[in-house]
Amino acid sequence: MTELKRYYAPTSLDQAVECLKGGNVTILAGGTDLTPQSQAGRIKFRETLMNIRHIPQMSGITLEGKEIRIGALATITEIMEHPLVREHLPALVEACDHFASDQIRNAGTIGGNICNASPAGDTLVPLLVLDACVELASMPETKLYRHCMPISTFFTGSGKTRKSLCELVTGVRIPVPAAGHVSRFYKHGTRPALDISTISIGVAGNLKDGVLSNVRVAFGAVAPTPLRATATESALEGRHLDAATIEAAAVAARDEVNPIDDVRATAWYRKEMIHNMTKRMLENVAQA
Amino acid sequence: MSLKHEIEFTLNGVKRKLAVDVTMNALDMLREVVGLTGTKYGCGEGECGACTIQVDGVSLNSCLMFAVDCAGRNVTTVEGLTDQPRGEALRESFVEHGAVQCGFCTPGMMMQADHLLAKHEHPDAACVKRGLEGNLCRCTGYKKIVDAVVACGGRDSVTPAQAGVQK
Ligand SMILES: Cc1cc2nc3c(=O)[nH]c(=O)nc-3n(C[C@H](O)[C@H](O)[C@H](O)COP(=O)(O)OP(=O)(O)OC[C@H]3O[C@@H](n4cnc5c(N)ncnc54)[C@H](O)[C@@H]3O)c2cc1C
Ligand code: FES
Ligand code: FES
Numbered sequence: 277m278t279e280l281k282r283y284y285a286p287t288s289l290d291q292a293v294e295c296l297k298g299g300n301v302t303i304l305a306g307g308t309d310l311t312p313q314s315q316a317g318r319i320k321f322r323e324t325l326m327n328i329r330h331i332p333q334m335s336g337i338t339l340e341g342k343e344i345r346i347g348a349l350a351t352i353t354e355i356m357e358h359p360l361v362r363e364h365l366p367a368l369v370e371a372c373d374h375f376a377s378d379q380i381r382n383a384g385t386i387g388g389n390i391c392n393a394s395p396a397g398d399t400l401v402p403l404l405v406l407d408a409c410v411e412l413a414s415m416p417e418t419k420l421y422r423h424c425m426p427i428s429t430f431f432t433g434s435g436k437t438r439k440s441l442c443e444l445v446t447g448v449r450i451p452v453p454a455a456g457h458v459s460r461f462y463k464h465g466t467r468p469a470l471d472i473s474t475i476s477i478g479v480a481g482n483l484k485d486g487v488l489s490n491v492r493v494a495f496g497a498v499a500p501t502p503l504r505a506t507a508t509e510s511a512l513e514g515r516h517l518d519a520a521t522i523e524a525a526a527v528a529a530r531d532e533v534n535p536i537d538d539v540r541a542t543a544w545y546r547k548e549m550i551h552n553m554t555k556r557m558l559e560n561v562a563q564a
Numbered sequence: 565m566s567l568k569h570e571i572e573f574t575l576n577g578v579k580r581k582l583a584v585d586v587t588m589n590a591l592d593m594l595r596e597v598v599g600l601t602g603t604k605y606g607c608g609e610g611e612c613g614a615c616t617i618q619v620d621g622v623s624l625n626s627c628l629m630f631a632v633d634c635a636g637r638n639v640t641t642v643e644g645l646t647d648q649p650r651g652e653a654l655r656e657s658f659v660e661h662g663a664v665q666c667g668f669c670t671p672g673m674m675m676q677a678d679h680l681l682a683k684h685e686h687p688d689a690a691c692v693k694r695g696l697e698g699n700l701c702r703c704t705g706y707k708k709i710v711d712a713v714v715a716c717g718g719r720d721s722v723t724p725a726q727a728g729v730q731k
Binding site: 280281282283285304306307308310311312314315321325327329330353376377378379380382383468469470 | 611632633698
């Protein structure tokens with residue numbers, strides 16, 4: 277690993293991706309992960325430290341056609357308070373609301389939460405159930421190249437993603453949910469503030485006449501990455517949300533996850549919590 | 565040799581130009597480079613709120629911020645807070661309510677409370693508790709701090725004695 281030689285604060289996306297070409301760059305957004313990680317020596321700086329705060333194309337929350345686009349630099353507070361998000365994406369509001377503390381919500385960005393790729397990253401589970409896509413930018417030759425990747429394929433391990441060192445996350449895109457769409461998020465920790473999730477659950481789908489379709493279920497903090505729960509989804513898809521369906525889905529959820537024991541909880545406890553809370557959330561959805 | 569970078573920013577209303585170590589956090593810059601020691605180091609990892617400052621009108625933990633990221637921005641610390649009417653009212657309310665014991669958490673509490681009052685003019689106790697979630701106090705048990713902030717929000721209508729019995 278090379279020594280830190282340069283600090284750079286680009287003011288355009290082109291400048292930023294050009295700087296990333298060599299790949300030897302540490303990206304700084306809000307700094308709420310990078311500061312403690314670098315000070316504790318858990319990460320080493322690359323040759324350039326690039327502060328992305330001054331790139332205009334990376335902030336703001338806007339409606340673009342049938343998608344809500346959240347710039348990578350949007351802070352957790354901005355997201356939680358934005359009328360578009362509040363109207364259409366309740367699961368994301370819920371996740372932001374239970375995130376750390378006011379000070380950290382004011383500084384931490386969604387791009388940082390995605391790129392830090394913690395299995396307990398609180399925005400990741402709602403982004404999974406809302407079918408979000410991650411916007412990436414790079415400069416393979418001399419031109420800016422942008423593309424999107426479904427967030428369901430983005431994470432490859434704890435702290436690991438498909439993003440290359442030459443790529444920048446510029447935002448996330450979320451399809452505007454159709455009428456009748458429901459989404460919920462639940463985070464379990466031991467105290468209300470500044471707690472890392474012991475488990476988290478996201479549920480979404482279209483609810484019509486008591487039947488849930490296009491079901492999305494995702495879990496956080498039960499595996500090296502946040503993940504979609506496909507067996508639980510199939511147990512729900514197209515079925516009437518009655519007591520039997522809900523119990524079958526909760527059992528599928530418990531069987532589907534394979535969590536670890538750690539300081540926050542045992543694997544057994546996590547499995548039980550997944551069962552009980554999936555059940556409770558589905559009961560709540562059934563009453564919607 | 566550590567890499568330095570020159571930044572310009574506004575600190576408590578005054579323009580500053582400083583050369584800072586690129587890996588330094590804003591808390592160390594304030595305390596060690598500028599010499600303003602009102603902002604406290606409690607944990608250095610975002611858990612205690614003793615280092616709370618305001619940057620461009622929002623509160624954040626200065627221990628989680630890179631000093632270089634202050635460039636071009638408007639930074640307020642507790643030293644600049646009481647120049648403003650709301651800050652002065654908060655200071656008085658903290659004193660009236662006995663919300664200060666050892667005082668170590670107080671600068672961070674005041675900076676966070678000021679940000680809360682900027683967003684919610686008349687917060688109730690639940691709103692204040694929620695807003696101060698990221699600030700730890702080892703002495704007071706929080707009640708007097710919450711009372712002080714609630715009373716400050718209701719300055720014209722609520723006396724300290726009334727605020728004390730609010731739920
Ligand atoms: C006390 C404390 C409590 C916390 N509580 C929670 C919590 O409850 N829930 C939760 O989910 N998280 C929590 N966090 C973690 C952290 O606050 C979040 O992950 C936050 O969203 C990170 O955003 P940031 O802008 O501060 O990222 P930074 O620290 O600036 O960056 C994080 C990482 O992502 C990279 N990066 C950032 N932006 C981009 C981009 N646009 N493109 C490419 N790479 C990028 C950086 O290089 C770095 O590796 C907590 C942290 C602390 C210190
Ligand atoms: S010193 Fe910054 S939060 Fe404790
Ligand atoms: S008064 Fe001592 S820590 Fe709060």
